[in-house]
Amino acid sequence: MHPSCPHCSSRNDSTSGPRKILRDGYFRRRSDGRVIQRFHCRSCERGFSHATLSLCYRQKKRTMNHRVEKAYIEGCSLRGIARTLGLSRTTVVRKFVFLGVNAERELEEMNQNLPKVAQVQFDEQETAESTKLKPLSILMVAEKHSHRILGFEISEIPASGRNAEKSLKKYGRRLDRRAAGRRKLFSQLKSFIEERAVIESDDHPHYPSEITSAFPQATHRTHKARPARDHGFDELKKGKDPLFSINHVLAKQRARMSRLARKSWCISKRKERLRLHLAIFAVNHNRARARLEKHVESKRGSG
Numbered sequence: 001m002h003p004s005c006p007h008c009s010s011r012n013d014s015t016s017g018p019r020k021i022l023r024d025g026y027f028r029r030r031s032d033g034r035v036i037q038r039f040h041c042r043s044c045e046r047g048f049s050h051a052t053l054s055l056c057y058r059q060k061k062r063t064m065n066h067r068v069e070k071a072y073i074e075g076c077s078l079r080g081i082a083r084t085l086g087l088s089r090t091t092v093v094r095k096f097v098f099l100g101v102n103a104e105r106e107l108e109e110m111n112q113n114l115p116k117v118a119q120v121q122f123d124e125q126e127t128a129e130s131t132k133l134k135p136l137s138i139l140m141v142a143e144k145h146s147h148r149i150l151g152f153e154i155s156e157i158p159a160s161g162r163n164a165e166k167s168l169k170k171y172g173r174r175l176d177r178r179a180a181g182r183r184k185l186f187s188q189l190k191s192f193i194e195e196r197a198v199i200e201s202d203d204h205p206h207y208p209s210e211i212t213s214a215f216p217q218a219t220h221r222t223h224k225a226r227p228a229r230d231h232g233f234d235e236l237k238k239g240k241d242p243l244f245s246i247n248h249v250l251a252k253q254r255a256r257m258s259r260l261a262r263k264s265w266c267i268s269k270r271k272e273r274l275r276l277h278l279a280i281f282a283v284n285h286n287r288a289r290a291r292l293e294k295h296v297e298s299k300r301g302s303g
């Protein structure tokens with residue numbers, strides 16, 4: 001069956017009549033050597049090919065997409081990836097944006113196609129844009145059992161401690177936008193979470209009222225913040241942690257994303273790019289968790 005025309009959406013009628021879409025030879029794509037079928041549309045007299053419909057249309061280094069993605073979620077930096085794969089920085093950034101935009105869409109679809117979740121955990125993690133004087137907060141929401149990431153939101157926060165005064169002087173007043181971020185994400189996630197879900201978090205004073213207004217039927221359980229297991233390893237806690245699921249996701253994120261690592265040279269220059277990187281991480285994390293679940297399930301079935 002020939003594809004329909006991407007320009008005028010004409011298609012070949014399966015029953016009778018003259019055919020509108022004709023084969024029109026083929027070409028060998030330079031970027032990966034694949035043979036691509038070309039078509040001609042008789043309605044609009046324009047040409048197209050199987051490649052026109054692809055997400056990677058007109059990419060010159062399409063074979064590198066997967067490698068760049070893997071490197072990004074194994075904690076490599078932008079420049080590190082450019083050096084090891086022999087690409088220019090511009091190419092790596094372009095690929096990164098392409099992968100990020102696709103990942104955002106995939107994360108949404110992934111959660112839409114899976115059943116609604118009944119147990120949820122959420123927490124916030126700090127990072128910064130450009131400089132420590134411009135801190136950001138990442139809100140992460142995940143399913144308790146599977147650790148599946150449901151969504152995230154990035155919000156600006158004011159600098160604190162000894163950076164507060166410097167930040168104010170250099171960049172002006174910076175508002176705390178976390179509450180607005182939480183409201184936005186919670187309302188977006190309504191379609192992924194059961195009405196009577198159990199939602200767990202730490203005992204931040206603002207959480208209970210926000211959860212009640214976003215999920216009026218849900219049960220909100222709070223847990224006291226626990227001390228970190230090691231210095232500089234805040235996400236993993238001493239002893240048995242009731243918020244282990246979400247803390248594990250956040251710890252993994254710190255370890256796997258160069259820009260979130262502690263004492264790192266890498267930093268996000270733009271909030272937008274942090275969002276794309278988080279989407280790439282989330283999609284790969286969810287895929288890995290899904291494979292793991294399937295594996296455990298099959299073991300249980302056979303044993």
Ligand SMILES: [Zn+2]
Pocket residue numbers: 005006007008009010041042043044045046
């Ligand atoms: Zn056409």
